[in-house]
Amino acid sequence: MYQYDTHDQAMVDARVAEYSDQVARRIAGTLTEDQFKPLRLKNGLYLQLHAYMLRVAVPYGTLDSRQMRMLGDIADKYDRGYGHFTTRQNIQYNWIKLEDSPAILADLATVGMHAIQTSGNCIRNTTADHFAGAAADEIADPRPYAELLRQWSTFHPEFDYLPRKFKVAIIGSETDRAAMKLHDIGIQVVQNEAGETGLRFYVGGGMGRTPMIAPVIRDFLPPLQMISYLEACLRIYNAHGRRDNKYKARIKILVHEIGADAYRTQVEEEFAHILTLNLEPPPAELERIKAQFVDPGFDAAATDAIDLSDPDFALWVDQNVHAHKAPGYAIVTVSLKPVGGIPGDATADQIRLMADLARDHSFDELRVSHAQNIVLPHVKKSDLYAIWQQLDAAELATANLDLISDIIACPGLDYCSLANARSIPVAQKIAQRFSDIGRQRELGELKLKISGCINACGHHHAGHIGILGVDRKGLENYQLLFGGSEGADTSLGSIIGPGFSEDGIVDAIEKATDVYLAKREADERFIDTYRRIGTAPFKEAIYG
C-alpha cells in the first residue's frame, strides 16, 4: 500500500502546525467561534451534543497495522476506549476535548494519518471498493487513482469553499461495493473494446434530502487526464452550484436543474481549456503510485483446503469470507455488528487485535468498509481457523455479513447534533429480534440501513429496508422504506406509509420479512421479491 515520502509527510506536519496555531488562537479568543468553526471542520472536528467529535481520515479505506494500532491507542489515550468506524470508511471519536485535538493530530502524523478535509464544504476523503486489490472480479486496482486524487484534492486552493461538501468514490470492478453512483462523483475503472483502460465518470449522485443516482457524464476518459477532468468538473460546480439554499447546494441539484447534457457540455469546454495548462501529473507519477499497490508476495503453494469440521467456524466462513483473486487466499470481513452492539464501534483492544491479525496474516493491510466493518484483504485459507479463534475470543466473529443484523446506522440522537431520532437503539432492537443466526440466514442477504435524520448518513435510501428517524410533534418517529439498493442495481427506496414508534418499527420489519418468506420464489433475495411483487402485499401485512 501507499507509503508517504518526505513530501507527503511535510504536508501533514505543516497541517498539524497550522491547526495547532488555529486552536491556540481560538482558546486565546483572537478567533471567534464563527471564524473557527469552518477551520476546525476542515480538520474533522465537530461540536456534537455532548462533546467534540473528531473524524480521522482513512484514505480509500486502506490502512496498515501500525496505523490501525494508533487508532486503538488514540481511543484509549484521548477518548473512552473505543472508536466508531463510519460509512465514509473513516473513524470517529466521540468524546474529544478541543485542547487535546492538536496532540491527536500530532500522534496521527507519526503514522502518516490526519483528519484533513474530513468535513467542511470541500473535497472530502476519497472512498473506494474495500476489496480493491483482492477481489476476484477486479479489472484494475482503483487505489492508485484514489491516491492521485487524494494528493490533488489536498488543500486544493480553488475548491476549499465549495457550495457544499463533495464526495468522490472510485471502483475497479463491475461489482460496485462502494455505492459509487450515490456520490458527487463516482469513477469506475473500465476497459474498452481495444483493451485499453479508462475512467468512466458518474456525476451528480447523492443521498441526503434529495437522493439521486448519478448519470454518466464521461463514458471513457484516458486515465492520464483524470486530474484535468476533475478540475473541470469541480470548476463548473464551484462557479454555478447553488449557494442560496444549503439544501440545494450539492452538485446533484446543479446537474439535475441544468440537465446532464448541459453540465457535460460546460465541463468539456472547460476541460479543453484546462488541457492547455499542463496541470496533469506526469505518467511517471501514476506509475510511482501503482508500484506501491502491486500484489504482495502471495505464496504460490497456498492451498484452498479448509477444515470446516467446527460448525461455528464453518458458518463464519460461509458468511464472512469472500473469494480472493489469488489461489489459496481469501478476503475476511470482521463484523462490527454483534447482537446488542453499536454498529461500527470497536474497542481499543479490538482495534489493536485486528491490527495484529493484519500484521501476522494479511500482509499488514486492513480496510474499512462503507458498511462499517473491517476487512482483512489477503488471508491464507490455511490461517482462517486460527484467525477466527482469535476474533471469536474478542467478540469479533459474528457471522452476519450482509444479513439483517449487519445494519448500517448513523450515530443518531445519542451523539449527533443534527439528528431528530436515535438510530442505535433501533439497530440494537432489530438485531435482538432477529438474533437467531439460522433465522437470519434463512432471510438471506438483506441490507438494512438506519438514518436518524433526513441527511441520510445511515444510507437509508439505499437499504433494501431503510429506516428514517424523524421528529413528529416532539416524539421520535420512524419511517419505513423498501426497495433501495447500492451497487450495479442502484435504486432508491420509497416510504411505504405512516411511521412507527421505536417498537412499532421492529414489528413492521418482522411482518415484512414474513411476507418475503411467504412470497419468495427460488433464490430470490428480499429486494428481488419486493421488486417483483411491489408494495401492496407488504403494506397489507404491516398496516392491514
Next chain:
Amino acid sequence: MGETLIRLRDDAASTAPVVALADLASETNATAVRVLPGEDVSALLPLLDRLELVEVAFPAYTDGRGYTSARTLRERGYTGELRATGDVLIDQISHYHRCGFDAFLPNQPITRAAVDKAIATWPEVYQRTVDGRAPIWAARHG
C-alpha cells in the same frame, strides 16, 4: 472601516474609478472593475488588455466563487492587479495567493507580516495553479 490595502506588487496602485462588471463594456475608458460572486468573468476576457485592476468581492469568506474567478483570469492571461476585498481573513490568504490574487483589501485590517506568514504556510503544494510554484509531482520527477 479601518481598511488597509496590502499589495504584493511593485507597481503603483491604480487610482482609476472601479466600475461594475456590467458597465465595463460601455465605460470604454475604465481600467478597473469589480467582480461580484456569481458574475461571469468570461465577459472580461476580451477586455483584459486595458485592465489594470480587478477587484473580486468576498461578501462572506465561505463563498468560494471568487477563487475560480481569479484563477480563470490568470489562466487567460490577465497580469494586472487582482485584489480580494471584503471578508478576507488570514486563514484563506494562502489559497487566495495560489489562485492568483496579489492584493488584499480586508474589512478587518491584517498585517503584511501575517500575510507573508500565511503564504508560507505550506512548504510544498500538490497542485499546479497560477502562482508558479512547482507541485510535489514535479519535484519527484524532475
